[in-house]
């Protein structure tokens with residue numbers, strides 16, 4: 632089974648070819664990088680309409696060069712969640728391509744793909760997943776044919792909360808890597824008092840959490856003249872401690888002993904370190920996917936698309952409309968029973 636995946640929910644126009652037999656994946660991506668400010672939906676959609684055909688053509692050419700004219704068995708695409716105008720471009724490209732190649736179409740939930748790539752890479756049987764992405768943040772666990780949302784942000788996505796602060800400071804998008812670099816200048820040797828931890832709102836309510844207050848408080852601290860490196864350090868410590876606390880609670884609640892990380896913020900070393908420490912302390916296994924699979928990418932869409940196609944979970948063109956608010960718990964999980972145990 633070889634699946635061509637297409638991703639373009641917000642900023643990353645991406646196409647990939649996943650060969651399930653060899654478990655190899657080729658990914659071609661073209662990111663939208665705003666000159667200033669955050670992601671502008673109209674500019675992002677314009678980027679998608681230019682870049683999606685290009686990345687698809689590159690991957691299709693590579694696939695046909697390697698496997699010949701029948702290289703593709705199915706086309707998978709991100710149906711949502713994401714920005715409507717971007718999703719529409721991706722949906723149109725996927726439908727056209729599936730029609731032209733005369734292969735089935737697979738509609739993939741982007742958030743479930745963020746989860747499944749970690750399960751695929753790790754080989755874990757039934758992990759809890761922390762999705763720490765730009766526009767989302769939630770904990771998912773599988774039960775009775777669906778991924779259940781065990782906990783989630785009550786307002787902003789985790790990456791968006793960090794980016795809100797970096798926009799205030801005047802740094803270009805994406806802000807997460809810049810916050811990580813600035814925080815690293817302070818160092819993490821808290822025991823010796825090398826860094827002062829600024830007090831910022833820490834909001835965890837049961838399994839849910841909130842980031843809107845912390846972005847505003849970080850902005851206020853910057854306006855009050857606190858050193859930006861110390862704010863970045865404190866922002867990371869607070870936000871990632873919240874995510875680590877709820878991840879631990881989710882493991883405890885479900886009795887699971889495996890945690891996988893997903894989403895672009897998962898590229899952050901400090902977050903990975905905190906989650907790994909927490910898992911080690913409770914004897915749980917932890918897996919953070921390769922960074923190319925953490926940020927938005929079509930590889931995860933093609934990998935899950937191949938599992939869905941193998942389970943016969945394809946979609947008719949007339950039912951393949953995009954869904955900007957597509958929640959992960961709306962997806963019937965058809966592919967797990969078909970997997971070798």
Ligand code: ATP
Pocket residue numbers: 640641642712713741763764765766767788789790791793794805806807808811894895896897898899900925926927
């Ligand atoms: P979603 O997947 O929810 O639709 P998204 O489309 O914004 O979100 P992702 O690629 O998952 O995309 O995540 C992008 C986010 O990751 C941005 O907010 C960016 O600042 C953040 N990010 C990237 N690298 C790092 C890092 N090293 N540390 C912290 N955050 C990071």
